[in-house]
Amino acid sequence: MTSFLSNIIGNPFATQIGQAIERASNVTESFENWALYMEICDMINNSDDGPRDAIKAFKKLIATNEGKNDIILNQTLTVLETCVKNCGHRFHVQIANRDFLQEIVKLLTTKVMPSQILVDRMLGLLQTWADAFQGVNGLEEVSKVNKELKEKGFEFPVVDVERAPPIHTPARKTNITVDPTTLQKPHHVSATAPSAAPQLTEDISLNNGFYISASQMAKLKSELDVVIQNCKVFNELLNENTPGQEADEDWKLMEELNATCKEFHRRLVELVRRYTIENLTSDILPVNDEVTNVMLRFERYERLKKGSSNTEAATSDESQNLVCLLSNYFVDIFIF
Numbered sequence: 450m451t452s453f454l455s456n457i458i459g460n461p462f463a464t465q466i467g468q469a470i471e472r473a474s475n476v477t478e479s480f481e482n483w484a485l486y487m488e489i490c491d492m493i494n495n496s497d498d499g500p501r502d503a504i505k506a507f508k509k510l511i512a513t514n515e516g517k518n519d520i521i522l523n524q525t526l527t528v529l530e531t532c533v534k535n536c537g538h539r540f541h542v543q544i545a546n547r548d549f550l551q552e553i554v555k556l557l558t559t560k561v562m563p564s565q566i567l568v569d570r571m572l573g574l575l576q577t578w579a580d581a582f583q584g585v586n587g588l589e590e591v592s593k594v595n596k597e598l599k600e601k602g603f604e605f606p607v608v609d610v611e612r613a614p615p616i617h618t619p620a621r622k623t624n625i626t627v628d629p630t631t632l633q634k635p636h637h638v639s640a641t642a643p644s645a646a647p648q649l650t651e652d653i654s655l656n657n658g659f660y661i662s663a664s665q666m667a668k669l670k671s672e673l674d675v676v677i678q679n680c681k682v683f684n685e686l687l688n689e690n691t692p693g694q695e696a697d698e699d700w701k702l703m704e705e706l707n708a709t710c711k712e713f714h715r716r717l718v719e720l721v722r723r724y725t726i727e728n729l730t731s732d733i734l735p736v737n738d739e740v741t742n743v744m745l746r747f748e749r750y751e752r753l754k755k756g757s758s759n760t761e762a763a764t765s766d767e768s769q770n771l772v773c774l775l776s777n778y779f780v781d782i783f784i785f
Contacts, residue, residue: 461505466492470506474525483738486528487745490535494688503532504543511552516561523567530574535742537688538585544578545588554594557603569606572598576605673736676713679706680739687746692753707747714740 461467469489473482493499507529514521533544543549553571556563563571579595582588599605683706690699717737 461502461509464498464502464506466496466499466502467506467509470503470525470528471510473528474510474521483531483741484745486531487535487742488749489528490532491746491749493532493536493540500536500540500543503540504546504549508549508552511556515556516559516563519563519567522556522563523570526567526570526574531742533574533578535684535688535746538587541582541585542587545582545590547590547594550590550594554598557598558601572603573606670732673732676717676736677739679709679713680743682706683710683743684746687743687750690750692750703747703750707744710740710744710747714744 462471466489469485469492473485473489489503493503496502507525510525511522514525532540553575557568557571562568575591575595575598579592582591595605683703686699686703686706690703695703714737717733717740720733
């Protein structure tokens, strides 16, 4: 009924999803509300009209703030990026719609250009989507738009596909399987247990109190890659299952992955607390976001499975503690 009224009235924010997206993009938000972002993803995934209602809201926000409010635009892009990463093919089809992509193109070609940081971010998102959607039927329009922009002289930032957090492509037709050791190839290995949480704080020490050696940094990044792969498999499980209808083995695997992610999160927080180095935190923060997001998704999934009415995710406080910890660290840098 809400979607029907929205179509008549023409207000994308009349839907429940539209209202949530508008609230998430509100400039008065003092921090990134990951719990709300992931709730929006679940609303999109669990509703027939979800992808279409969401894209209408994103399109309206972009058009309304074009050349006016870069802060809201940046917040909107954060919510949009989160949805692309955590929603399935139905939403990706809406992203690859020519009409929606033209709204982003308008931002890049308007007389009142947004900040260069925002321009680079939009180009980076387009490039990431084009790479992720390459060869996927129905999503070719993103690559076409990228090609047109490049022909107009736009320089796209280099995207490190190997280090970029994964974008979920359409559901596979085979069961999800997990490698119990490294998870380097999660699609083709045994579904027995998630990779054990790497010992993120072992053998990582400060040399003279100022930096971590190159070999130690390489070891850490390798372990962070394992964390990302676990999150990728966990997200795929959540995307491909319906609460209460999953196979017993999938549910058991989700519980094991959730326990592993909780251990990841604890060690990530400990690592930042013990080794406050800027180039280290820049590697850890994106991974921590991935871990936090997937744990929030699982908590909502579990509530739906149990029929619980709880609305707050416990991991929100832990995530905020990490943000506060880092904020205090950088304040100390500027003070001293």
